Amino acid sequence: MRTVIVHHKVDGDPLTYDGQRALSPAELLNAIGRAGRAGRESEGWIFLTHPYPPRPAEFDSLSPDPEQLRVVSALLTGEALAELAAAEDTLRQDADGVFALADSIAADFASFVWLVLQLHASSPAPQGNPIDALDALFALSQRGNGRNTSRWLTLADKVAAVFANTDPAQAGRWAATGTSLGSARYLDWFANQLAVLLEQHSADDATGGYRLAEPEEWPLQRTLDFLTEHRVFDRLLEHVPEVTRTWSFKDKETRGRQMDVPIAPALREWISGAAIPGLARSWQPGVADGWALEQAVRNISTAFGHALSWTVGALINLVNTSPALSPGAPRLNTYTAWHIRHGVDTEQALTLLTSGITSRRIAHLLGRDTAPLGHRSAGLRQWTAQHHIDGWTQQYGASDYEVQDLLDYVRTPSDPINQLLDNRAAATPLTRLVVGTPDGPVSVARPSERHPTIRVGRDCRLVATVPADRHLDVLAMLDSGLDLDHRLHNGELVTTRRAR
Template structure:
């Protein structure tokens, strides 16, 4: 928001993925608004779009309306290995039912109790023209009904018995014998419950032990994800910490995990091909979908299907759509959406957006605060975008056109038959423009820069000015003669900034007054029918930034709450509040404070990195450098960062200082586990391209560390790392004479794994590797 011109300033090209999100709610409008701004850049010559869309021509014409669509886009529909489609559903094994007597009730009058075994059935169609084959798992559980055969249905079903998701979890467990399985579900809770149900069907998996150890240390032994990974199963959703998601994704790629249950965040944002994809999620057109229920669009479904089949490893992938009833053959068609079903419309023209627009129109008629009362929906996002467009026009060095002309590039306005609805959106834009024109120009840019709703931006700016006055007062009260000689104002370190924000209840104010933050911090004493708990955010934030582990945070914030539930809540709140909403809004607030016209030149400035400290949960700039340079483990970044800060190592020399510890130092001093060691090796790596050197020149040179004194030049052996010796050793006569340094470890390992026939010798303290000619 502060630099909307920054994307592709130099490159002249832009790449965008998942373009089908254009029609999907608020994130769809974010994508549309950014592509709209991009069209103002006449130097952009190439736009790369990855999308399962049926109206590519419409999008091409939108991005470049001056040329015929056939001149604008090239498309390729290649999708990797062939796919086998199937439908998965529960089936009552009526021939094995047990009938006994029961006491009739008002709800169920039948005196017969039927206990019926349930199996998971797979209807499989290898190709569109193939006949359907039927496979079964055998019995996976039972269900009870009041009545004899022919009377078993939802109305006569009794409590207890196996649920649908457990039937499908049993099917997923069965399919793991043929390769990895991804099960796409509708909610975060469903992802957890489904993964646990799959795990119950599988034995413990030694290959996932390293992942389990890492998650135990990171999340706590009682966290449900740890119970899953013991059996080679995991779940994945947006409320889990980034380092945990990174570890889970890596374990699936390496084959350590057999199955993963995920919301659509995994299929949308991460390329993780598996053998089998099971879609246990309502899809567009599903007759059992209730009003307001989230469904997968045909494009999202096609994107999930695209994860089935690992190119280069398998000849086909399997896709199953779950059904809670015996399906019709026509339901296979859901897995092959046609171009019309894949047609993308603007998010502004969806039914949900038009409902939000109607609410906004009512608000503008009734609320004196006008556009500043719009919050937490796509209408508020649209108003903020209009404000940004107007601000960009007003701040242009040579504004020429009508300031509202920038809205003409919206995708919504290019779609035929949408005139009535787009007129309503433009009427809202006119009201925003009226407010913009009557607002002090010194404020319009400040509000545009926050990226929040206009009401939140106005509140943040008001709060920033209040804080600026307090900083001025602090400057006067603490001033000394030396301060008068300082040309630049002081920027406070992290802790004084936290003290100041806490003293003036800034975090509590954001929770209370900024809709983007309000619902991101909440706790209950139990998952089902729980009572709301009060967990003060300011001390909780301090604990988080201090590097306190998640298990310790869960115990501190929720004493007396069951460990598993406390851990889940801690993780969710850290992700939604600290990882997203609070770090974003605090960052915007700090920028407004430090640039406030009310702030005197001699007043201190607040720490400009505090948003990053809130997001990542560390308290040194060195740890931030590590976490924004490829290290994903908060724990290892916190420990290394504190040591580096204590010893005076700044960011510029942090990579070399980290490398000097080598693997032995990382493991012995900081307790680094396998995942952290791999991240650290990637971070300290100095690319040396040894294999190409060998192929081109028949020789490659590697510097060495810890070279034994007096070691003469001559032949040596290079020993691969092992469990007891994690470094790459250079040996002579079975005695170590040197070690490959950490920054060369990965390249030397790749060279040893290349299959080339190699000789090694020492020369002038360096390792010279030559390739034998064949």
């Protein structure tokens, strides 16, 4: 990320989102610090925008005093204590107890306590009171907050009482979801319903009474068909608080009315690799382009990028490990949550996006071409490198930024500069070598807009090209400022420091 834009809207502006607040000085400095990608850019740009001329006092936020930078536990902020008070009221009034806590730091704390209790219970030789482990929390080390910390510990004791009366197998499954306890209980119940339906598919698929000894894992599309058929995405929106508020559209920015954008078909479009501007128009016909795009980005981030992908992943894990499934019954695709998160539909595209490629577009295109070939990690890297920069730009329309990502991805680590500094020769394999080219001196041309690869020539003729996996290291060697000699030897570029 090279540029950070921080925008401020006037207090009371109807365009301000619900719950939006100003950044604290510490948060502002943290946001500013994100500008400039480490190892990629030497500088970053920060734009602070206002709908009015800047006020002198506002510049003070860029030089916060020690009190403004003081670190306070998330459990002891005013907002957290207000949510704790609401949780205490809920526990007094709601028969569902800790399972009624949702969408708050109190619900997160209860889930954390449950996880601590589960880890303690599942250890080979549990010792002591697991609640004592909470003493290590930052909140309990901050002085002058004894009354408030005791309230959190009281909540922890209530969670422990429920945990003690819960079936151990259930308790373990609920701890693994990473959600509020109420959501975890619902996901576990829902997973059992889906497992029964999945078992029926197993019976329908069996022929002549034959069952596979090892469970078959369904491909992504069949998994999505199953989840859509049983309204899984809609039911998560309806019943899981972590997901409920992450999918919301209005027909206009000011005083807009809620729009119904069905999530299942929208999710299919997103996973298909469609560009976000196209998704914005498809999901919100008739809505102003700028507002439609802003809403599409926000909903993709909050729903697909976080809440929905997380809960679908937890649900599929519960389904696939459900005791209701027989050993030979099919399993849902275990990578479905990753496809939802990243918006691609091939395993190869996922590999690219989790290996340093940041462009969903280029990952989708490469993934579609390599999926039929069955390439896995090493083969995918080699196949991508063989296309080289000119192939990436001509076949896939790769931008300069995408090319840099691809060069990082295919790079074969080497250390030519240190070799040269130690007065050793640096050997680089070459590609596209003209057959019959004899050994001897050659010239090496830096990449240009017209010729993006590093070209090796002799007598004004191109004789070879530096391969994509060595491009960055050879470029670093050329940029080092060292006085270099280049020779062709046995099909390799051999570079040495020129004798003084």
